[in-house]
Structures are given as C-alpha cells and as structure tokens.
Amino acid sequence: MVDSSRLAEHIRVLASDAFEGRAPATAGEEKTVAYLREQFAAAGLQPGGENGGWTQAVTLERTEIAGPVAASFSVGGREWTLANGDDIALETLHPQGDVALRGVPVVFAGYGITAPELDWDDYAGLDVRGKVVVVLVNDPDFETAPERFGGRAMTWYGRWAYKYIEAAKRGAAGVLIVHETAPAAYPWATVRNGRAAPQFDIVRADAADWHLPVRGWIQRATAERLFADAGLSFDAAKREAQQPGFRARALEGVAFSAAFAVARSRITSHNVLGLLPGAARADETVIVSGHWDSFGIGTPDAGGDAIINGAVDNATAIASMLEIARVMAAGARPARSVLFIALTAEESGLLGATHYAAHPLRPLATTAAAINMEMWSPDGPTRDISSWGQGKVSLERALEAAARAEGRTYSPDPELEAGFFYRADHFAFAQAGVPAITVGPGMDQLKGGVEGGRAARADYFARRYHQPGDAFDGSWDMRGPTADTAVVLRLVRGVADSEAWPEWDAGSEFRAAREASAASRRR
Structure with missing residues (x-):
C-alpha cells in the first residue's frame, strides 16, 4: 500500500x-x-x-555565460541596447570560443518550420547562412482555425528545440524566439531562469553543426519595437506567418550584435x-x-x-x-x-x-x-x-x-x-x-x-x-x-x-x- x-x-x-x-x-x-x-x-x-x-x-558538455552579456539591435544605424534577462535571454552550446556577433543581418522566418509532408516551408527562398533568425513560438495553428498542424495541440514543429535544430541545419548564426506566454505555455520568468542556468548537452561529434553560435528568446514587446523600427507591424507579420504560402523575409536595415564570454567544460x-x-x-x-x-x-x-x-x-x-x-x-x-x-x-x-x-x-x-x-x-x-x-x-x-x-x-x-x-x-x-x-x-x-x-x-x-x-x-x-x-x-x-x-x-x-x-x- x-x-x-x-x-x-x-x-x-x-x-x-x-x-x-x-x-x-x-x-x-x-x-x-x-x-x-x-x-x-x-x-x-x-x-x-x-x-x-x-x-x-x-x-x-557544460556551457555557462561568464560575466556580463552585451546585446543590441541596430536599425538604420541607430542602436538600442537589450538587457539580458529582461528584453532578451541568450545562451549558447556551440563549441567555438566566446560569442562575438557584430552587425549580423536579421531575418524573419515565421514559425521556423520546414514540414514537407504538410507542404509548409517557412525558409523557402531565403538563405539564412550567417544570419540571425527571428521566429515565433509554437506552430501556425495555435491561434487560427485548425489547418495543417492539427489545431491548438502543439506539434514537434512548435517546440523551441526543433526551431534551433532546423535553423542550425541551414547555417544560421542564431535564432531568437519571440516569447508569448500562452503559446509558450510558461511565463517569461521560466525562460529567464532557464537561460541563466548552465546549459548542457550530450557529447556530439557534430556539435559545431548541431548547435547555433547563439540562441535565445526575446520578449514580445522587444519584437514589437524591432518590427516597428523596421517599418513593419509585428501583429501583421505574425498573421502572415500563420497562413499557407508565407515567405520569410529579411528585416531591411536591421542587425543584431551580441558578445559574452563563455566557460566550457565537460x-x-x-x-x-x-x-x-x-x-x-x-x-x-x-x-x-x-x-x-x-x-x-x-x-x-x-x-x-x-x-x-x-x-x-x-x-x-x-x-x-x-x-x-x-x-x-x-x-x-x-x-x-x-x-x-x-x-x-x-x-x-x-x-x-x-x-x-x-x-x-x-x-x-x-x-x-x-x-x-x-x-x-x-x-x-x-x-x-x-x-x-x-x-x-x-x-x-x-x-x-x-x-x-x-x-x-x-x-x-x-x-x-x-x-x-x-x-x-x-x-x-x-x-x-x-x-x-x-x-x-x-x-x-x-x-x-x-x-x-x-x-x-x-x-x-x-x-x-x-x-x-x-x-x-x-x-x-x-x-x-x-x-x-x-x-x-x-x-x-x-x-x-x-x-x-x-x-x-x-x-x-x-x-x-x-x-x-x-x-x-x-x-
């Protein structure tokens, strides 16, 4: 008993x-x-x-941010600083040295999904090699009528882990997932605490290909400002990303920078x-x-x-x-x-x-x-x-x-x-x-x-x-x-x-x- x-x-x-x-x-x-x-x-x-x-x-493999994190967006040459833990939450598992991205172009790839069996490819026609990709959390059906992804039930394509893996396959320099509490299913505090802790992975022979140089999340408010400064509506871009036939696009004039020391050990x-x-x-x-x-x-x-x-x-x-x-x-x-x-x-x-x-x-x-x-x-x-x-x-x-x-x-x-x-x-x-x-x-x-x-x-x-x-x-x-x-x-x-x-x-x-x-x- x-x-x-x-x-x-x-x-x-x-x-x-x-x-x-x-x-x-x-x-x-x-x-x-x-x-x-x-x-x-x-x-x-x-x-x-x-x-x-x-x-x-x-x-x-254990990876931990050692010291302060510098992060910023620049739009049309005007730079605005991001507070790690508040506006953005960054991490890395890449086996390279310290993170040092400067002025990296930014692209918006909808939900960051490539699903041939569903005739869906957010990356179609877009080369993201060496770029930072902004993507939405969950998958396209969460806020729309059930279509290809089965409604509100999250699929593997909606998980943050999938989005990182898919972008890494394409040679991206990084991924920033836009956090929203409902589709993520947890608040920003969960994201912040998880990214602040040391990160781990099993030992991989192909770690340099498997992992992005930098990855993380941004607050919805951060994304809204970013899109607005780029002359776009975040809400409109999100609605477009939920529709079949969506095509990713570069955010013209937008660049991302991040720098932080990394302590690695096994x-x-x-x-x-x-x-x-x-x-x-x-x-x-x-x-x-x-x-x-x-x-x-x-x-x-x-x-x-x-x-x-x-x-x-x-x-x-x-x-x-x-x-x-x-x-x-x-x-x-x-x-x-x-x-x-x-x-x-x-x-x-x-x-x-x-x-x-x-x-x-x-x-x-x-x-x-x-x-x-x-x-x-x-x-x-x-x-x-x-x-x-x-x-x-x-x-x-x-x-x-x-x-x-x-x-x-x-x-x-x-x-x-x-x-x-x-x-x-x-x-x-x-x-x-x-x-x-x-x-x-x-x-x-x-x-x-x-x-x-x-x-x-x-x-x-x-x-x-x-x-x-x-x-x-x-x-x-x-x-x-x-x-x-x-x-x-x-x-x-x-x-x-x-x-x-x-x-x-x-x-x-x-x-x-x-x-x-x-x-x-x-x-």
Whole structure:
C-alpha cells in the first residue's frame, strides 16, 4: 500500500535547501545520488547501473555565460541596447570560443518550420547562412482555425528545440524566439531562469553543426519595437506567418550584435538505476522513470530566495518512484523485470533519457514500456489522472483501466497546446521505438472541480514553475500524490505481469521504429 507519509518525507528531503536545487554536477547532485542509492537499496532493489553499480555515467558538455552579456539591435544605424534577462535571454552550446556577433543581418522566418509532408516551408527562398533568425513560438495553428498542424495541440514543429535544430541545419548564426506566454505555455520568468542556468548537452561529434553560435528568446514587446523600427507591424507579420504560402523575409536595415564570454567544460552526471528482477521473464523490462534534476541556484526572487528546489518538478515523481519500488519489492515478484531509473538533466533537454536510449543497459527491443512520471499536484485530490500529450499508444488505455480499477477516471491531456509530449523524458524512449508515456495529475478536483484544477495549475506555472517558489510545504495535501502513485503502481504491475506487448497505434510516428525490432519479441 502506498504510504503518504513516506512520499512526503522523500519530497521534503529532495526539495530541501540542503540539496541546493539538485543541479547536475554540483554538490546537490552528490547528495541526490547518495540518497537515491540508499533508498533503492532500502526498498530491496538490486543495483541496475553500470559495472554492477547503482549509476550510469552521463557525460555532458557544460556551457555557462561568464560575466556580463552585451546585446543590441541596430536599425538604420541607430542602436538600442537589450538587457539580458529582461528584453532578451541568450545562451549558447556551440563549441567555438566566446560569442562575438557584430552587425549580423536579421531575418524573419515565421514559425521556423520546414514540414514537407504538410507542404509548409517557412525558409523557402531565403538563405539564412550567417544570419540571425527571428521566429515565433509554437506552430501556425495555435491561434487560427485548425489547418495543417492539427489545431491548438502543439506539434514537434512548435517546440523551441526543433526551431534551433532546423535553423542550425541551414547555417544560421542564431535564432531568437519571440516569447508569448500562452503559446509558450510558461511565463517569461521560466525562460529567464532557464537561460541563466548552465546549459548542457550530450557529447556530439557534430556539435559545431548541431548547435547555433547563439540562441535565445526575446520578449514580445522587444519584437514589437524591432518590427516597428523596421517599418513593419509585428501583429501583421505574425498573421502572415500563420497562413499557407508565407515567405520569410529579411528585416531591411536591421542587425543584431551580441558578445559574452563563455566557460566550457565537460562534466559527468548520473542516472541512478535500481532493478527488481522478474520472476518469469526476467529478460523483459518495464522502465519506471522520472527526472531527479532541477535548476540549482538561480536568480534571487523578490524575497531573496535563489534556490530552485524543484519540489513539484520533479521531487514528487521521484518520491513516487521510490514508493512504487518499495511496495513492489515487498510483494510478489512481477513476471517482467522492472528497472527504476532516476534520470538526470531532463531540464537541459531530456539528456539523461537520451543518453540511456543511446546506451541502454537492458535491450530496448525487449523493453516492454517506459512509464514516466511528472509533477504531481499538492493542491488536493482529483477524480481523474492524465497523461502528457496525445501519444497514440496502448499505454493510454492501460492507464485508463488502472485508473478505473482505483475508482477514478482518465482524462486525456487537457492542454495539448503546451506540447508536454515533447517536454518529458518518455519522449526520448519513444523516439527509440519503446512504447512510452508520461503520467501526470488530473484536473478535476474533488473540491473545486475542473475550474479549481485549472486555477491551481495556472497559479503554479505562473508563480513557481522553474522558480524558487517551487518548494515543499508541510501543509501540502498529499492525498492527490498518494492516489496518483497508486494508479501508476497498478499500471506498472499490469504491464510487468502481462504477456502482451504494449504497442504504438496506427498513425504513430514511433510505430515504424518499434516494428523494426519485432522479431526480438516473438514467443
């Protein structure tokens, strides 16, 4: 049985100031890894990491701005300075030296999307080599009637990561994404804090081609002034970019400059893994995951607090993982093995999960599922439980059955426009073909209904998400996380004991990758 007091204690410890915000390659990581190893062992798991240990080393390239940032636009020879963190938020992962762009031409490329299957190319007819590209966040359908991109549900094309990758392929010097809270699904504070923290990536042989020399975001107000100074209307340009046939254009007479020193190093972080061996088909695996990292120590808030404790995001899920491991290890062994993975560097781009998928410690072909957890709500129990995005996978129906067995309901992601499917660790497993899902809290509160749930979620994302305010409070209502953990426990047990293999539905972009290894799963 899931113990709410144990859940609360795990969250309290992991989100305490002593853990310094759990950033990779810090003293906070050392404390986190030690705690997870201790708790996995106490739960009765076996080490599931490399060389018979509890961890998998994840080597990361670390890039951090060292010192002040100078940034400006010039229009018709008149220069105006941009305040980093207020008007603009810059970063780099490029392996070159310090950033030194001076007078680089600026172009507007709509949403920065090239999608041949949708007959859409924002870059058509425009050479962006050596230029800075201004693009809009999300994709063209967010504010218009459903057309090619499926309406308000964000696609991969709407994610900032895609926009950076696409521009880098074309040799751009940089990308500036125009931030707007609704289509981004988070406020400027989230952007500012994320860019101010050190940036990480897995080690890549082609890093110079993969990464832009500079990348970042600008406030909508900054974009409005930029377009106005260039003799254009930002709103009109945005409306044009939402229509088929849009063509990118240079912003005549506009140039961008940026200069800042960069400190680079290579660090090693760790995934932490505990294994519960299966009783009947131990060679088959069910992964249960969640990310342990947060943002460490960032910019002080109005009260002077700079530690981004990451209580909801994602100490809640790690607490659930530890409790599920304890309960399962104390009961009858499942047929399949269950591998519990506390993943690193999710906040830096799903890097711990990406590394595991590229270097799996158990074969992915016989990994039945990856069941990931994110961000349980402390705002009271809900009638429902949800999953992130529209996964087109049988695990969604299995989650619905598990919820029903616990006397609850399943609600598909109510905020498909936020693009959560691409923002959680299960996405890295999905790209490798493994049927995967991220389970998150529902919205229909027992006291407050859907309206109360929406208000609580909006308040969290506005005031605490990726901010120092995401801290544990002893007054939290643990009934919600406890009930949600019980549903996931039932889901994991069901998949681990089943003889069936979870599957991607027809039409899923991940189905082909899974089918390529079908022979490994024949019995």
